[in-house]
Amino acid sequence: MFFSKRDLQFNLYQLLDVEQLVQYPYFQDHNRESFDMVLDAAEQIADKMLRPLLTEMDRNEPQLVDGKIRVHEGMKAITRRFGEDGWINATFRYEEGGQQLPATVHNAAAFIFQAANYSASVYPFLTTGAANLIRSFGSPELIDTYTPNMYNGRWQGTMALTEPNAGSSLSDISTSAEPTQTAGIYKIQGQKIFISCGDHDACENVVHLLLAKIKGGPAGTKGISLFVVPQQRVTPEGLVPNGVTTAGVYHKMGYKGAPIAHLMFGSDADCVGYLVGEEHRGLSYMFQMMNEARVGVGTNAAAIGTAAYHASLAYAKERPQGRPIAAKDPTQPQTLIIHHADVKRMLLFQKSVVEGSLSLLLQCGLWADIAHVAQGTDKERAELLLDLLTPIAKSYPSEMCCQTTSAAVQILGGAGYTTDFPLEQYYREARIHPIHEGTTGIHGLDLLGRKITLKGGKAVQLLAEEMSLAIAQAKAVANEPKLPIWAEQLEKTLLKVQQVTGHLLAIAPQNVEAFLADATLYLEMFGITTIAWQWLKQATEANKKLADANADSERHFYQGKIATAHYFFEYELAKTTALAKRLLSQNRATVEMQPEWF
């Protein structure tokens, strides 16, 4: 198996109590049964349609043929199926053809797709995000014209941001929009690179949510507007080419099943764009999609890490090699490698990262749901926590799953480096996530430079309260002495994070470069602490349920949770010691380094 359904259920029903959402009118038709049906349906598609193409899609990457990108022919049926079964707009309102499904459950289903075949999962995911932008900020006409065929999977949605001279620096985009005689309609000119699913033959049209600058507008991010730019525009005569041409398809290290395009707008023929919302507010609209996409990228990474973990676990349970260190008699048969402490360490590392990430990611889904349907302080609280932890939810899984897929490769040894096993593919696919949707460096700046001081530090305060609650509950555990110890460790680490934060904020007024120079390391420290909090919660819950668990499988599940928390607190949380040491240092090795000295 490439994921653990039991673990998803543990998160949804035990840790998060996702059933609490049905108290809100928006979700009132749902219950555990309907959630379980969603997960079962996702598993079916993942197993029957996505998984079988995992390797094939990697070996047969998209090609540009006669100006059109050809993808694996299996993608036609997959994208259509996602549309027909309602996955693309599952969280939207009934009036829009949606199912009013909680994002938490939708994300859990997406996680299953991603673990089965990451590349294939990307197509519908992007369409959902693009459609969501149109329905949130577009005119009724735009919504009616473009979203129905996105929902049914026939039209692909994209987000078109990056340009050759504007990757991390969006303020420098140069794609232009020139007003026409008709209000809301603009002439678009420019090029975009790295556009995921920007063109392919498994759909009938592509709807780009594109950032451009209206001529004469303000410089920088304040002059960015959002447009719907269809590959073919809708006219009374039907679909008509809209001056969007595909200049190339990128060949990549991994994630090969999804086509990443280089697109030209208005170079050969006129290209029309439809303004979404108001002029010059494009970036703030796009952030809705980007924030969703960022939690989504974290989930992708965790899903790939999960598939790699389970593949290496299965191998470790079957592969005999070597003998117990205390009994090395060569006349005795070899032992399974899962009995070696170093192999268990590499498995625990993976399990602790991927399951710790998943619980944070689903927690983010729950906050998104509450922010969506609740009011007042509940809503504000959920929004702030989600905002604060989005850089962690994106970056911790992205960075760490590069390392966990590496550990998975290592468990298989030479076999893991060959294409006979999927591990090397997971390793390649994991590597994109620290890059797209904002590099890790960008998220470090976001966390330390913006999120920490959000609403005067209120978000951080709320998170500290959440952690303190988990700490208090773990301290009160009487039957497992390790839990109060871990609670104290987390408490100390939290104080250390606060000390580091104070130290850095004090530097900011005099030297903003030094303040932010190690933001990436701050992000790492914050991330480990956040995941430790998740493990404390998981272990507390597992310990509570262990006493009443009768079935062996249930007992093992809970024992595994407690043992993995043990690993995390012993091996991973310890890393914050070194990070704090560095972050509290007054030395500025990186700031002082001069380019010519390299």
Next chain:
Amino acid sequence: MFFSKRDLQFNLYQLLDVEQLVQYPYFQDHNRESFDMVLDAAEQIADKMLRPLLTEMDRNEPQLVDGKIRVHEGMKAITRRFGEDGWINATFRYEEGGQQLPATVHNAAAFIFQAANYSASVYPFLTTGAANLIRSFGSPELIDTYTPNMYNGRWQGTMALTEPNAGSSLSDISTSAEPTQTAGIYKIQGQKIFISCGDHDACENVVHLLLAKIKGGPAGTKGISLFVVPQQRVTPEGLVPNGVTTAGVYHKMGYKGAPIAHLMFGSDADCVGYLVGEEHRGLSYMFQMMNEARVGVGTNAAAIGTAAYHASLAYAKERPQGRPIAAKDPTQPQTLIIHHADVKRMLLFQKSVVEGSLSLLLQCGLWADIAHVAQGTDKERAELLLDLLTPIAKSYPSEMCCQTTSAAVQILGGAGYTTDFPLEQYYREARIHPIHEGTTGIHGLDLLGRKITLKGGKAVQLLAEEMSLAIAQAKAVANEPKLPIWAEQLEKTLLKVQQVTGHLLAIAPQNVEAFLADATLYLEMFGITTIAWQWLKQATEANKKLADANADSERHFYQGKIATAHYFFEYELAKTTALAKRLLSQNRATVEMQPEWF
């Protein structure tokens, strides 16, 4: 450029004073000029022959066609050139056609080849190791029959150890050798997997140095013997097929230009093997080759890391993106990314790892040379230090260059993930090194379980003396206050390593499993400390020379060395704090974990 010649010269002539070797009769014909000529010649071949095929060889991987592995056609000229120019036996005696070149200089040349095109560099490297085994332990007849065509590059040498059921556990090999009527000649039967250059069409014959068990011999490693098993054996009638068939070629994540074969011996026709040295002593002979190969693998990793570092550095110096954190005016032009502290951090990380690794690796070469030509305590000292540090020299670069190539990819962002740049190839090629020539886990066990207690701890004692000398020299520096501080930091870390070692050795008698459970982390801590020692030496030397350096390029070189040492002590050495915390813990999370809990 894909490496720094200035850095090689700094290591050879300033740090190591490799010219000291010419005092020994074996090296007496050499001098700095001859060494420089070797480096120049290596650079020429690397530039003209190896580098141009880097990408091509990756895109056109070896294929098995009609039972024969076809490799890139450019490899014929390359292997022949390596032979003709004397690279394969350069370190051997004049009587053998060698040049009595120091291994230190030969390794420096090999480093240039590896940085240019790792896959291409592997072919001659393996032949050298195999030939070295034959000349060291084989009969005069074997030497005369097989080594000349290995030296001239027409015949490929290999080491054939691994079997399907014996990867890390060599004691479990089952390839058998049955004595024939003729002394020294055996019938070989079995199969070997993952044999680098085990078959290919760029050579005329392959000479396998193969481990097998003579029937009726003792169990385990004590029953392993070493054989020369040619693909075609030499007879008075010429070359005759020797029952070695190629069952397959592995398709791999990277390192694609070198063919890795699955071989069958004696399955279709009789296969003859020639015993090397005495029966049952094969593993100890093979360790000569393995130890050389281990330092070689560390060098490969450092070379790939070096090429990635220089590629990402060149990009960072050309790519404008974003603005200084303290001056974000969007109407101003963008700044080069090399000015961002986070990019400098990623460059310093790479520079500190690859240049720190290289100086340790060349130091190992010097010890190998001294062990080869010196006598008495000098020889013993060099042997012990080399033995002790081989697991570090293999594993530190191997593990860390997976991370540094990742940082190089990150600097390029999305571009780094595409095949438009060589970074993604370096990332894939780096990943093999923690696996082959003993996994990192195996080297952890070697260091903690064997090397630390070697000769009653004498090797460790010698290393501590070496480090203390460097510490004393750095403490005495008057004009750069950072050096005495770093010296103290290294001193403290060394004490911490000693404390951890004592703690672990005390556990050994009661619980050998717990003693070795975290050997990989111990290896990591020891590795960082060792590289810190190298940086202290580099910085001390650079500081000394900086005062008299006139040319800007020289000043920048030395300033870069000091700044990189600064980075290493601030960012990398700090990691030992967390490792020590874990290693001193009494908790046994990995040992206690049960397979069924996963």
